[in-house]
Amino acid sequence: MLPTGEPKFKRRKADRPEEIVAAALEVFTDKGFAAARLDDIAAGAGVSKGAIYLYFATKEDIFRAVVEQNVAPNLDLVRQAVASHQGSFPALLRGLIGGLSHVVDESPAGAIVKIVIGEARNFPELARVWHDRLVAPALAAMSGAIAAAQARGELRAGDSRQYAVSLVAPLLMGVLWRETFTPIGAEPFDIPALAEQHVELWLRGVLAEPEAVR
Amino acid sequence: MLPTGEPKFKRRKADRPEEIVAAALEVFTDKGFAAARLDDIAAGAGVSKGAIYLYFATKEDIFRAVVEQNVAPNLDLVRQAVASHQGSFPALLRGLIGGLSHVVDESPAGAIVKIVIGEARNFPELARVWHDRLVAPALAAMSGAIAAAQARGELRAGDSRQYAVSLVAPLLMGVLWRETFTPIGAEPFDIPALAEQHVELWLRGVLAEPEAVR
Amino acid sequence: MLPTGEPKFKRRKADRPEEIVAAALEVFTDKGFAAARLDDIAAGAGVSKGAIYLYFATKEDIFRAVVEQNVAPNLDLVRQAVASHQGSFPALLRGLIGGLSHVVDESPAGAIVKIVIGEARNFPELARVWHDRLVAPALAAMSGAIAAAQARGELRAGDSRQYAVSLVAPLLMGVLWRETFTPIGAEPFDIPALAEQHVELWLRGVLAEPEAVR
Amino acid sequence: MLPTGEPKFKRRKADRPEEIVAAALEVFTDKGFAAARLDDIAAGAGVSKGAIYLYFATKEDIFRAVVEQNVAPNLDLVRQAVASHQGSFPALLRGLIGGLSHVVDESPAGAIVKIVIGEARNFPELARVWHDRLVAPALAAMSGAIAAAQARGELRAGDSRQYAVSLVAPLLMGVLWRETFTPIGAEPFDIPALAEQHVELWLRGVLAEPEAVR
DNA sequence: TATGAATGAGTTTTCATTCAT
DNA sequence: CATGAATGAAAACTCATTCAT
Structure with a gap:
């Protein structure tokens, strides 16, 4: 049974960081750190580029999160x-x-x-x-x-x-x-x-x- | 009287490519392809940035040469x-x-x-x-x-x-x-x-x- | 109270392309294609150089737009x-x-x-x-x-x-x-x-x- | 009968400036001033790039000569x-x-x-x-x-x-x-x-x- | 004189980061 | 919170000009 209340098309904001990290893992694996583009990570996470900066201060921070997680x-x-x-x-x-x-x-x-x-x-x-x-x-x-x-x-x-x-x-x-x-x-x-x-x-x-x- | 010190121009066409590739190997190893800067390769080879383009058409070409060689x-x-x-x-x-x-x-x-x-x-x-x-x-x-x-x-x-x-x-x-x-x-x-x-x-x-x- | 002065960022997506093309027409007329500098076009359009690339992929594209329009x-x-x-x-x-x-x-x-x-x-x-x-x-x-x-x-x-x-x-x-x-x-x-x-x-x-x- | 003394494959140095101007006319016509490359002019004149500077101080000078001549x-x-x-x-x-x-x-x-x-x-x-x-x-x-x-x-x-x-x-x-x-x-x-x-x-x-x- | 390798300033292009909305 | 247009600081690449040979 699905949890109710939350419309499924509306992602929980609490999930955002993980989704970003997951998308980032893919992009970093594919391109390496320097060649990875924030646009691609944002697109992969289904988020706007600006939104990433609500959770991570810099591209390096995302990378750190990916590796450390x-x-x-x-x-x-x-x-x-x-x-x-x-x-x-x-x-x-x-x-x-x-x-x-x-x-x-x-x-x-x-x-x-x-x-x-x-x-x-x-x-x-x-x-x-x-x-x-x-x-x-x-x-x-x-x-x-x-x-x-x-x-x-x-x-x-x-x-x-x-x-x-x-x-x-x-x-x-x-x-x-x-x-x-x-x-x-x-x-x-x-x-x-x-x-x-x-x-x-x-x-x-x-x-x-x-x-x-x- | 000969001018002393390092001449600004040096002609060493034959050696240049190898020197550049050698310097590039180091920089690419250190930074990866995308983060490597032509300036660093040039500096490592003791050459101006422009000189590199006498021997290689693009940064990718240098990389290819490094790997293939x-x-x-x-x-x-x-x-x-x-x-x-x-x-x-x-x-x-x-x-x-x-x-x-x-x-x-x-x-x-x-x-x-x-x-x-x-x-x-x-x-x-x-x-x-x-x-x-x-x-x-x-x-x-x-x-x-x-x-x-x-x-x-x-x-x-x-x-x-x-x-x-x-x-x-x-x-x-x-x-x-x-x-x-x-x-x-x-x-x-x-x-x-x-x-x-x-x-x-x-x-x-x-x-x-x-x-x-x- | 509203902040006075010119805001650094302006959002005018709809108007931008025309403004850029108009500025480009002037610069291209003045200098020709090769001697025209993106900086001048950007300045003429009241836009940063980077903003141009939100609407045109290359300098040639701007030129094409000017002529074709x-x-x-x-x-x-x-x-x-x-x-x-x-x-x-x-x-x-x-x-x-x-x-x-x-x-x-x-x-x-x-x-x-x-x-x-x-x-x-x-x-x-x-x-x-x-x-x-x-x-x-x-x-x-x-x-x-x-x-x-x-x-x-x-x-x-x-x-x-x-x-x-x-x-x-x-x-x-x-x-x-x-x-x-x-x-x-x-x-x-x-x-x-x-x-x-x-x-x-x-x-x-x-x-x-x-x-x-x- | 050919004039003797001068081997035909050796051009007279006195002709160089005209040859350069002639080559430049072609290149400038083709590309315009800014897009014209000294290399092309030199190649067209059958001369090294450096030799051009024995006769003309700058690219602009060549252009002036072309137009004024x-x-x-x-x-x-x-x-x-x-x-x-x-x-x-x-x-x-x-x-x-x-x-x-x-x-x-x-x-x-x-x-x-x-x-x-x-x-x-x-x-x-x-x-x-x-x-x-x-x-x-x-x-x-x-x-x-x-x-x-x-x-x-x-x-x-x-x-x-x-x-x-x-x-x-x-x-x-x-x-x-x-x-x-x-x-x-x-x-x-x-x-x-x-x-x-x-x-x-x-x-x-x-x-x-x-x-x-x- | 003549060469062409080398230089370095200048230009296009990219993209992480910011901010008005 | 979220967006994405806009910024501006790099960085690759070009080429007129110089200079050792």
């Missing part, structure tokens, strides 16, 4: 992925990477990653936000889990941070491939499938007793 | 890396990835990768050039080698193209990390070391008889 | 001049040329003529518009009327198109004199008087029975 | 046309206008006329040169001859200066038509034929005893 959800996703899986280390990892692969495959996270990479030099404070609040913690969590497993004797010796990179890099590459080469007709990757095969590879490569791996 | 050298590097290593499949791979890790660590290739990712939507024809002439062939070569090794029974079953991604993705991540997060003070990665540990991981994960791996 | 009015003037006069052929002609002489003397038509002549090579499509929609039809109409009068035996034999040129050329010369030499202090011409004397000359020169001419 | 020859032509014909007033006129019609039909005079009209506002001193040294004297000479004939009773009463305009205007129109509308495919005029028919018209229209006209 996607830190928290992604952080939550990582946390949930970690928390929601019990059991053995391999099982945990399968769940984590499998979950992440679906997240990056379906959420705007992939697009945001591309934006952050492309604009890190022009917006270092945003790169820092993403690094400090999402990427570094996530990497640290994985490195920590790996190191713990190494300490338990489950994993081989080696640099745990590098092992973490070995683990997640294909997800990054899959996402960037989708953003970069798929639009021009390149053969796409099935990111969940890629992730699945890669986790097994990784486990065999790092487990102290790889025979145990399926 | 870096396809061939990189392709050559990949070819050499493949060709210069003999021996067993593991040895070949160690040589290839080790070589590549040094290339991306030291050449402007990493910066170009970032540029291509960031501007692929605005310059699809450049994304296509990079894909068709460099990325796709390189990936195909690796997939082919992997598939051949699988056929020989040296490697486990699995999607060879995905295995190739599993192999090279950490290099890409290392490069992008350097471009994105190292400038803001993040802990850097030692790309050759990362590559070395990763190859061993990969080999253990894919070889049919992993015990053989060191 | 003056085809239709002039065509109408010719038509009216032809239509509004009855009576004998001499009376018709006196009315037509007399009317035209006032038109070119008072409307911007004269200035436009100068512009079209000066820019015909750079804007051939505009020369074509002026030729096809105004000059050629008008000339054809006169030639036709002359030929008809010749067929009736009222006029002497001779090339009717050339007779038409003989008839209107002094008007053209009068206008161009005004645009070219009067501004530098040359003795001006009284175009209507010139036209009046010329029509009588022409009639005596072409009528089969010139005695009848006043 | 064509005053004297044309003045001479008018003088000769007037001087070379004896006999009755009608015969004189037939000779004069007939001669002029060939001059404007074949010499660059027509192109210069167009240039002077188009650039009179930007180069008032050139318009003045043309007016004071060529157009006004020529018009005065004709007016004077007409007034004298009127005093002799050969011509009807009327404004002699206006009669002069009635006489020469078709030549002007013929030339401008050629410059303006013929290039876009308009039906051209045979200027000498036009002139011939017009002179007879004019004579019949102005002679006190038109029966005498052929």
